[in-house]
Amino acid sequence: MAKASAAKKTRKSAKSGLDQLRERLQVQRQEILDMYEHDLRVGQETSDEGAEDLVDRANSAYNREFMLSLSGSEREILKEIESALERIDSGDYGVCNSCEEKIPAKRLQAVPWARYCIDCQELVEQGLLQDN
Ligand SMILES: [Zn+2]
Known part of the structure; x- marks a missing residue:
């Protein structure tokens, strides 16, 4: 809140x-x-x-x-x-779904629908993080 x-x-x-x-x-x-x-x-x-x-x-x-x-x-x-x-x-x-850090504006410019920061996205793609 x-x-x-x-x-x-x-x-x-x-x-x-x-x-x-x-x-x-x-x-x-x-x-x-x-x-x-x-x-x-x-x-x-x-x-x-x-x-x-x-x-x-x-x-x-x-x-x-x-x-x-x-x-x-x-x-x-x-x-x-x-x-x-x-x-x-x-x-x-603009907030990472996983670690709740702010997703950098640069990343949002490139991928406006990004749900994860780069670090978490990598984990998702490697299957190390539950994609929700
Ligand atoms: Zn994250």
Whole structure:
């Protein structure tokens, strides 16, 4: 709770940076969602109707390939983005989920949805830390 009130106090100066990150997260989320929706629509259209013009066909082939190459990690990222946005709203954003240290701004710039500091992230990737 002390953390939340401290965040409120510094809100004015910290806001622009957080707002920027929130915007980036929202843009990235929208891009992924758009891709999914497009792919879903394309998938339905292709199975329902045999006739589609060549441009659509080319687009859908391209998009499907793109989606297939990305879908697993994109889905993961989408989940990460959603939970990062929730953390921004709840004021928990930018704090390592494991050791509760502040995640360096540089890392958040590179990976806005990061839940762990670099040290803990390494442990998670090595399976030494429970990823929650
Ligand atoms: Zn940590």
